[in-house]
Amino acid sequence: MTDRLRLTIAQINATVGDLAGNAAKARAAWDAGKAAGADMVVMPEMFLSGYQAQDLVMKPAFVIDCDRYIRQLAAECADGPALGIGAPGYEGTELYNCYFVLQGGEIRVVQQKHDLPNFTVFDEKRLFSSGPLTGPFDLNGVRIGLPICEDAWHEEVPEAMVESGAEILVVPNGSPYFRDKFDVRMNQMVARVVENDVPLVYLNQVGGQDDQVFDGGSFVLNRHGVLAMRLPIFLEEIAHVDFERGDDGWQATPGEIAELPDSLEQDWHCMVLALRDYMAKTGFRKVLLGLSGGIDSACVAAVAVDALGPENVRCVMLPSEYTSEHSLEDAKAVAKNLGSTYDFVPIKEVRDAVTGTLAPLFEGYDADLTEENIQSRIRGLLLMAQSNKFGEMLLTTGNKSEVAVGYATIYGDMSGGYNPIKDLYKTRVFDICRWRNANHRDWMDGPAGEVIPTRVIDKPPSAELRADQKDEDSLPPYEVLDGILTMLVDDDRSVADCVDAGYDREIVKKVEHLLYISEYKRFQSAPGTRLSMRAFWLDRRYPIVNRWRDPS
Structure with missing residues (x-):
């Protein structure tokens, strides 16, 4: 024996x-x-x-x-x-x-x-x-x-x-x-x-x-x-x-016990490995993304550089007349800090052509969300054209908060082949970007140091599709929104539960409504890294046509 x-x-x-x-x-x-x-x-x-x-x-x-x-x-x-x-x-x-x-x-x-x-x-x-x-x-x-x-x-x-x-x-x-x-x-x-x-x-x-x-x-x-x-x-x-x-x-002879990192590091490593393997296993080598000067696209750019190296990441700024000077400066700073390629492709001429073509049909109608979405869809068109021409996979950059409530333009900023931050709520995007600025590991192909400028993290989020636009014009503050979404999506809690937790019922019902009517967008969205037990894909399967709302 x-x-x-x-x-x-x-x-x-x-x-x-x-x-x-x-x-x-x-x-x-x-x-x-x-x-x-x-x-x-x-x-x-x-x-x-x-x-x-x-x-x-x-x-x-x-x-x-x-x-x-x-x-x-x-x-x-x-x-x-x-x-x-x-x-x-x-x-x-x-x-x-x-x-x-x-x-x-x-x-x-x-x-x-x-x-x-x-x-x-x-x-x-x-x-x-x-x-x-x-x-x-x-x-x-x-x-x-x-x-x-x-x-x-x-x-x-x-x-x-x-x-x-x-x-x-x-x-x-x-x-x-x-x-x-x-x-x-x-x-x-x-x-x-x-x-x-x-x-x-x-x-x-x-x-x-x-x-x-x-x-x-x-x-x-x-x-x-x-x-x-x-x-x-x-x-x-x-x-x-x-x-x-x-x-x-x-009895097993004791061996090495590897350190278990904190959850922010685990999430970042998970996103890096997910993108690295998705690229390698589908045969792509390079990526591009629209770099807006905001925190979401900066976060995706940093993940991409850590996964693929700066030489394989191309950042494209596509400004309109609503793009602030700060955003222009911040986007360029992100690309420079990461060491990735930075290209500048204004959308004004294309936008003028599209709005001019539609003007006879839209005569008598006030400008509204339609014109804002045209800008986003032009950016999607131009980025996909570059993806086709140069053989680079387009990354999309919507966080879980936006994906949940449909604060994204289908066939516009939702265009792309993969989304590393799809399962990160906005408040966690802030936290994880601060973590990345303060930490560097051997498995990262990107540089150490403050790769995402502090101003990008600290400034109020905006889609910059109209003058003086802020995300909070259309949505509750992200601390409130993410708290409600965590209860409704991740925990399958009721409207009454959210109200009992201290959230305003009118706001909760608005978030619930946006969550359900955005299902068709998520059905067509790019895959993204699963970080939670209730990511938007196989974890949570809801009908697109659905008239039920929580009566509580």
Whole structure:
């Protein structure tokens, strides 16, 4: 009977659909484990296919191709440690979220996920069948239980495995980030360890996939819930975990415990990784954005430079007669501080041509929001033309407060392929920009120091689509607006709850109305980094046509 076991855990970045590339990364991790004398190399949930693959897994040809790569990996990794890797798989006509253990040139174990998440961004009950409760498998004389991700968030699967003899639980995950999620995961895994009195390895993948970001932060718990190791968040890493058998069971040898940054740093790193991976995985190298001199576009520019480097970011100022001298100066200062390219494209001639063309039709009508939106749509047109001509992805820059209440112009400033700050309320944009000015990390490709001028952060927000315009002409102060939106959107609270919290009922009803009538805009908006549990996309799915309003 062995008294030592070494696991290699690979916190690695997969790409959905890149079966060859993902298989190559798994093989490289296996090589590292073999060189380190590991008994098993463990990859995250659904690593071969990438996660979340959504309806791609419903294509039989895709699942069959995954099976081909699994068998190829089994053959290539025959002489060395076992390899654990996730992928979709059939049993008969049923499709499962599977975890394969490859050893000795064969598929030794196929673990099928039992608890299928069907909330927030997850639709697994729609995609997969639920696997049976099973026991552990034998790894060189040690009994290993393999609850897959959600299986470990409930008591039943780990308990069944330990009752069947599991001595160590290894949990492969595809767990996406939301703010403060690490503590939620840790509490759940500590509960499983305490309930079952065995050590646990929690392996999470890392990397961006559309709006979601997998934040890594893999960890190892010893009995009694004692933290033995933690890998960094948002970074790839391969680590080796040594277990020893003592009189009272198995225990992991303590390793490095990576620091867990505060939530502002986590959000910034999440946005950087999301954009970096979205670009790399879609094949784009460069971005452009309209730089207005305001805080939102400055924040997006800084995220883009940190993600891609200043040489791959182009900022474009598109002024009208309503653009203040301060905004012209501030936009140029942001681009200069970041080291990115700055271009100047006035919209006056195009605007004159459009308004002149429409003048006969609009005769007798007063100027209103129509003329303001024409300016925004001209900017969208000019920016998209540049995107097409130069092969640069256009970034859009609306914050969550604006996206929520429709304070944005569809086919105008909403134009673009990605929005890093889509899930940041305006008040948090202020906070996170101050954080970035005061902090710099190795994973940032942008410069250190005050990249966003203080004046940009401190001045009153304005769309500058008419003379002396301020956001608060149309909206409540952002502190009030964001407080109401947090209750209505993030917490699903009622109008009465908002009033009980001290908000004016008339203002709450106005915000509720704007929230519901703006659904059609969000339906057509660019994807953006998910930072909360109620981001605007898969987390919150509302009908566009909806006459219900809260009567409270």
